[in-house]
Amino acid sequence: xxxxxxxxxxxxxxxxxxxxxxxxxxxxxxxxxxxxxxxxxxxxxxxxxxxxxxxxxxxxxxxxxxxxxxxxxxxxxxxxxxxxxxxxxxxxxxxxxxxxxxxxxxxxxxxxxxxxxxxxxxxxxxxxxxxxxxxxxxxxxxxxxxxxxxxxxxxxxxxxxxxxxxxxxxxxxxxxxxxxxxxxxxxxxxxxxxxxxxxxxxxxxxxxxxxxxxxxxxxxxxxxxxxxxxxxxxxxxxxxxxxxxxxxxxxxxxxxxxxxxxxxxxxxxxxxxxxxxxxxxxxxxxxxxxxxxx
Amino acid sequence: xxxxxxxxxxxxxxxxxxxxxxxxxxxxxxxxxxxxxxxxxxxxxxxxxxxxxxxxxxxxxxxxxxxxxxxxxxxxxxxxxxxxxxxxxxxxxxxxxxxxxxxxxxxxxxxxxxxxxxxxxxxxxxxxxxxxxxxxxxxxxxxxxxxxxxxxxxxxxxxxxxxxxxxxxxxxxxxxxxxxxxxxxxxxxxxxxxxxxxxxxxxxxxxxxxxxxxxxxxxxxxxxxxxxxxxxxxxxxxxxxxxxxxxxxxxxxxxxxxxxxxxxxxxxxxxxxxxxx
Ligand SMILES: Nc1ncnc2c1ncn2[C@@H]1O[C@H](COP(=O)(O)OP(=O)(O)O)[C@@H](O)[C@H]1O
Ligand SMILES: [Mg+2]
Numbered sequence: 001x002x003x004x005x006x007x008x009x010x011x012x013x014x015x016x017x018x019x020x021x022x023x024x025x026x027x028x029x030x031x032x033x034x035x036x037x038x039x040x041x042x043x044x045x046x047x048x049x050x051x052x053x054x055x056x057x058x059x060x061x062x063x064x065x066x067x068x069x070x071x072x073x074x075x076x077x078x079x080x081x082x083x084x085x086x087x088x089x090x091x092x093x094x095x096x097x098x099x100x101x102x103x104x105x106x107x108x109x110x111x112x113x114x115x116x117x118x119x120x121x122x123x124x125x126x127x128x129x130x131x132x133x134x135x136x137x138x139x140x141x142x143x144x145x146x147x148x149x150x151x152x153x154x155x156x157x158x159x160x161x162x163x164x165x166x167x168x169x170x171x172x173x174x175x176x177x178x179x180x181x182x183x184x185x186x187x188x189x190x191x192x193x194x195x196x197x198x199x200x201x202x203x204x205x206x207x208x209x210x211x212x213x214x215x216x217x218x219x220x221x222x223x224x225x226x227x228x229x230x231x232x233x234x235x236x237x238x239x240x241x242x243x244x245x246x247x248x249x250x251x252x253x254x255x256x257x258x259x260x261x262x263x264x265x266x267x268x269x270x271x272x273x274x275x276x277x278x279x280x281x282x283x284x285x286x287x288x289x290x291x292x293x294x
Numbered sequence: 295x296x297x298x299x300x301x302x303x304x305x306x307x308x309x310x311x312x313x314x315x316x317x318x319x320x321x322x323x324x325x326x327x328x329x330x331x332x333x334x335x336x337x338x339x340x341x342x343x344x345x346x347x348x349x350x351x352x353x354x355x356x357x358x359x360x361x362x363x364x365x366x367x368x369x370x371x372x373x374x375x376x377x378x379x380x381x382x383x384x385x386x387x388x389x390x391x392x393x394x395x396x397x398x399x400x401x402x403x404x405x406x407x408x409x410x411x412x413x414x415x416x417x418x419x420x421x422x423x424x425x426x427x428x429x430x431x432x433x434x435x436x437x438x439x440x441x442x443x444x445x446x447x448x449x450x451x452x453x454x455x456x457x458x459x460x461x462x463x464x465x466x467x468x469x470x471x472x473x474x475x476x477x478x479x480x481x482x483x484x485x486x487x488x489x490x491x492x493x494x495x496x497x498x499x500x501x502x503x504x505x506x507x508x509x510x511x512x513x514x515x516x517x518x519x520x521x522x523x524x525x526x527x528x529x530x531x532x533x534x535x536x537x538x539x540x541x542x543x544x545x546x547x548x549x550x551x552x553x554x555x556x557x558x559x560x561x562x563x564x565x566x567x568x569x570x571x
Binding site: 116124 | 461463464466467468469470471472473477481482485488560562563565566
């Protein structure tokens with residue numbers, strides 16, 4: 001088995017199934033070995049996080065006791081049913097919103113002024129229609145105060161890597177969905193923040209485009225050496241790309257399961273059909289199915 | 295498909311490119327041209343058949359002749375009216391832009407100013423215009439103020455709507471990229487509002503013509519509105535109509551000019567939505 005599954009112990013009181021309990025018992029031991037494996041600080045460390053929204057007097061508990069972390073340079077995915085608070089969690093990590101409970105540390109510090117330091121690519125590409133591809137790409141640099149000329153130089157150097165060569169002066173409306181997504185990627189990468197949060201970045205792409213962009217993204221991630229946290233609906237995508245995969249429960253969302261993906265790197269498309277991959281996928285899918293059913 | 299592939303069939307019957315363009319453009323304006331031809335034809339026939347007096351209703355041919363004969367006189371007054379429109383419109387644009395900016399930046403300013411901006415449109419211009427003569431004197435100023443008063447409202451309302459119609463997700467994105475309130479205003483709100491602003495400018499420029507005429511009616515010594523007021527008691531009805539024709543042409547041209555400026559100012563908008571004129 002290539003993946004090790006363990007339940008997040010903080011949620012034990014929510015678990016009723018015996019099989020999940022059994023898995024969770026391995027948790028502490030597995031966790032310990034994992035820390036040794038990385039020898040790194042937790043660049044993101046979320047403990048007991050909760051979020052309650054107030055909506056016209058009614059309170060809506062979106063997340064409860066969420067425990068989540070990512071090590072420096074790690075690629076972590078989060079899967080969960082729709083509406084379970086995945087985007088809310090990313091919003092809080094990025095600093096767009098604050099938790100109502102629990103703690104969030106970035107690089108080991110309470111980061112109350114984290115807004116602007118965490119790269120965040122939302123579900124939509126959010127390109128500005130009046131800016132050319134090149135000027136959309138430099139938007140982050142521009143907001144950080146880098147001069148337009150220098151920003152354009154830096155962006156131009158990366159155009160080819162992002163498959164945008166020759167499209168510099170086009171408006172976004174002339175681009176395909178995949179290309180628009182790559183411009184958004186380039187904008188995020190150029191802003192050069194300490195970590196990247198990606199919220200369902202490939203939702204708009206068809207399967208063929210997806211597998212191509214997965215390999216491309218992995219190449220990029222290896223070169224950049226940055227921490228990536230990605231939210232996705234796609235189990236294959238999560239396993240193929242990640243070091244670890246979190247499974248979230250239905251609302252109120254909490255981390256139900258975390259799986260180590262021990263596939264070797266660099267990864268190739270063919271691994272998707274390997275025995276270990278399929279086994280892990282089956283486990284994750286059944287966990288997700290349990291969540292969606294409850 | 296097969297027809298397209300057969301050589302000769304298509305090409306031999308094909309029109310040259312310029313003719314094709316001409317036909318396309320012609321077809322697009324055909325309904326408007328047909329309406330004008332029908333109305334003018336009916337009008338001309340009616341006047342001739344019933345022998346309507348020239349001072350009561352001049353025939354289109356008489357109006358056309360008047361435009362030709364009085365060209366010098368009409369041109370002078372047209373220039374005066376254009377001056378009032380351009381200065382008044384520019385004033386409205388500057389004030390409208392400034393007001394919309396202030397309202398867009400601050401909810402407090404919005405709550406403080408918006409009621410008065412709306413109230414300004416309930417002032418009967420006809421009543422205010424004579425007072426303006428007393429307040430600011432008898433020159434270009436009162437006409438410019440009337441034009442600006444009429445024009446600034448659609449400019450402000452449209453631009454404020456535009457400033458508010460930003461995508462909140464883009465605001466979030468900008469904040470995660472380190473943007474402050476001012477950057478969000480300058481780099482997101484203002485560009486988002488520009489197509490709205492131009493919609494306001496189209497309405498404003500169409501209103502501006504009638505604004506100038508009203509300003510002239512109340513008190514002036516030149517301009518097409520003044521010419522109409524002076525020609526009516528002299529029973530020079532054909533001259534009144536000539537002025538109306540010129541004013542209409544002026545309105546249409548100014549409207550088209552706003553469209554052309556927009557095309558250059560917002561090329562991305564046109565690539566996305568195509569032409570609106
Ligand atoms: N600003 C907000 N105010 C109130 N409710 C919100 C707000 N943002 C999100 N929610 C609610 O929180 C829940 C989780 O949303 P979200 O984090 O977007 O879910 P996911 O990304 O997992 O699909 C949803 O039910 C949503 O309606
Ligand atoms: Mg979401």
